[in-house]
Amino acid sequence: MTTLAGKVALVTGSTRGIGRAIALRLAQDGADIAVHGRSDTGPSQAAAIESCEAIRALGRRADAFTADIASKEEVGTLIEQVESAFGRLDVLVLNAARAPFKETRRLLERDLRQLVEVNLFGHVFCVQKALPLLEREGGRIVFISSLGSRYMNPQYPLGPMKAAMEAMVRQWAEELAGAGVGANAVCAGLVKTDSYKTLRRLWPELGALPESAYVTPEEVADVVAFLAAPDSRAICGQTLVVDRGLSNRVMRAPAE
Numbered sequence: 001m002t003t004l005a006g007k008v009a010l011v012t013g014s015t016r017g018i019g020r021a022i023a024l025r026l027a028q029d030g031a032d033i034a035v036h037g038r039s040d041t042g043p044s045q046a047a048a049i050e051s052c053e054a055i056r057a058l059g060r061r062a063d064a065f066t067a068d069i070a071s072k073e074e075v076g077t078l079i080e081q082v083e084s085a086f087g088r089l090d091v092l093v094l095n096a097a098r099a100p101f102k103e104t105r106r107l108l109e110r111d112l113r114q115l116v117e118v119n120l121f122g123h124v125f126c127v128q129k130a131l132p133l134l135e136r137e138g139g140r141i142v143f144i145s146s147l148g149s150r151y152m153n154p155q156y157p158l159g160p161m162k163a164a165m166e167a168m169v170r171q172w173a174e175e176l177a178g179a180g181v182g183a184n185a186v187c188a189g190l191v192k193t194d195s196y197k198t199l200r201r202l203w204p205e206l207g208a209l210p211e212s213a214y215v216t217p218e219e220v221a222d223v224v225a226f227l228a229a230p231d232s233r234a235i236c237g238q239t240l241v242v243d244r245g246l247s248n249r250v251m252r253a254p255a256e
């Protein structure tokens with residue numbers, strides 16, 4: 001597939017997990033990829049290098065960048081670097097997330113600030129800084145949400161941030177339509193990534209779920225690729241739930 005041939009995508013948090021799968025899928029569809037993570041040392045650096053190598057093996061260009069999305073200044077530098085490396089930006093996938101797993105009574109002020117600064121401010125900074133590039137040729141924004149936006153999960157204060165962001169995506173779809181920029185979200189079910197390992201420790205009941213309850217990073221990436229491509233142009237400000245039906249069956253365990 002070459003629906004994104006000649007295009008450039010920035011996937012925040014694409015050193016590992018779902019972001020990495022999205023970066024690879026968009027590369028398969030023809031896009032050159034700006035791989036992004038928060039840290040440029042240790043395992044994060046190694047993961048960024050590995051993501052770039054996997055994309056290059058698909059015949060696409062990939063460069064790695066670091067920025068803490070909670071910092072407007074770092075996001076500004078990130079977008080400048082992407083522009084000077086690739087000369088354009090067509091697809092912005094807002095995938096990076098970082099949050100404490102704590103119930104409300106235990107949230108410290110610094111936890112709350114990190115929660116909002118990364119998972120709300122961070123995405124808004126990315127859109128503000130990327131917009132001049134995205135609006136040049138009708139860009140697309142795809143936000144990665146989770147079922148916490150609509151169902152309570154224990155010790156998961158990220159859920160309310162996801163709910164706010166799904167509303168933000170609706171807002172962007174209307175605000176940016178005139179500039180030719182589309183915005184939608186993908187709400188992923190349970191995906192076995194690094195952050196899932198922490199959730200699993202805090203929420204042992206997850207261990208009782210059959211394998212069929214889990215979505216793979218590639219299944220999430222397939223839907224992101226659709227929303228990044230021209231065929232989805234009439235979908236505006238929506239959140240597509242990609243959970244293998246888990247949220248349809250709250251009263252019943254999914255079948256194996």
Ligand SMILES: NC(=O)c1ccc[n+]([C@@H]2O[C@H](COP(=O)([O-])OP(=O)(O)OC[C@H]3O[C@@H](n4cnc5c(N)ncnc54)[C@H](OP(=O)(O)O)[C@@H]3O)[C@@H](O)[C@H]2O)c1
Nearest residue numbers: 013017018037038039044068069096097098146188191193
């Ligand atoms: N896993 C699930 O079950 C699940 C379900 C539904 C939705 N989601 C959503 O899918 C997305 C990806 O989840 P995941 O489980 O794949 O995550 P993950 O494995 O924890 O990876 C997080 C990525 O985000 C980056 N990141 C974290 N904080 C950052 C910051 N302040 N600035 C810039 N980058 C930052 C990390 O970079 P470094 O490597 O440098 O730390 C890493 O690349 C998240 O939005 C998550 O909420 C996950």
